[in-house]
Amino acid sequence: MNQKLLKLQAHLDGELSAAESKQVAGWLASDQQARAIYEELRATKSLLTGNEVELKLPETHDFYWSKIAREINRCNSASQTSPPRFSGSWWMRLAAPFAIAALAAVLFISIVSPQSGSRGMTRYFQEIETPLEESNAISFHSDAANMRVVWIPSQEN
Numbered sequence: 001m002n003q004k005l006l007k008l009q010a011h012l013d014g015e016l017s018a019a020e021s022k023q024v025a026g027w028l029a030s031d032q033q034a035r036a037i038y039e040e041l042r043a044t045k046s047l048l049t050g051n052e053v054e055l056k057l058p059e060t061h062d063f064y065w066s067k068i069a070r071e072i073n074r075c076n077s078a079s080q081t082s083p084p085r086f087s088g089s090w091w092m093r094l095a096a097p098f099a100i101a102a103l104a105a106v107l108f109i110s111i112v113s114p115q116s117g118s119r120g121m122t123r124y125f126q127e128i129e130t131p132l133e134e135s136n137a138i139s140f141h142s143d144a145a146n147m148r149v150v151w152i153p154s155q156e157n
Contacts, residue, residue, distance in 0.1 A: 008038050012045060 004027065010016050011024040027034045057064050139150045 004034060005037065008034065009041060012038065012041050 007016070007020065007024050008027075011021055016024065028038055059067075137150055137152045139148065141148045
């Protein structure tokens with residue numbers, strides 16, 4: 001049905017060849033629904049063309065389009081001839097990424113590097129070696145009491 005609607009619209013606008021126009025005229029003679037749609041399309045077209053608001057340009061048509069062409073040419077020639085300009089804050093565009101990278105490095109080093117008396121994360125990640133093969137150990141650390149207790153149960157338990 002969509003194809004038929006497009007053919008009806010093209011017939012109404014006079015865009016079909018003679019053979020296609022005869023085919024559409026055959027549809028209109030034999031199909032009541034196609035005829036009703038065609039009449040509705042024709043009425044809509046006549047309403048739109050009869051009541052369309054006419055737009056008046058303040059200049060002539062040629063002058064209007066010549067202004068647009070001149071502006072396009074001016075923009076193209078300006079972009080081709082002028083060298084790229086750097087603004088006064090070009091160093092800010094370079095300094096900002098370096099400052100962020102330096103800050104990230106300082107934070108990473110302060111968290112990861114072991115420091116005496118620090119409360120960094122590294123004090124919790126200490127490796128403990130034991131000569132016992134199958135031993136369990138429980139450790140406790142208290143900052144308030146400044147002590148660490150490690151309990152290693154005997155093999156008999």
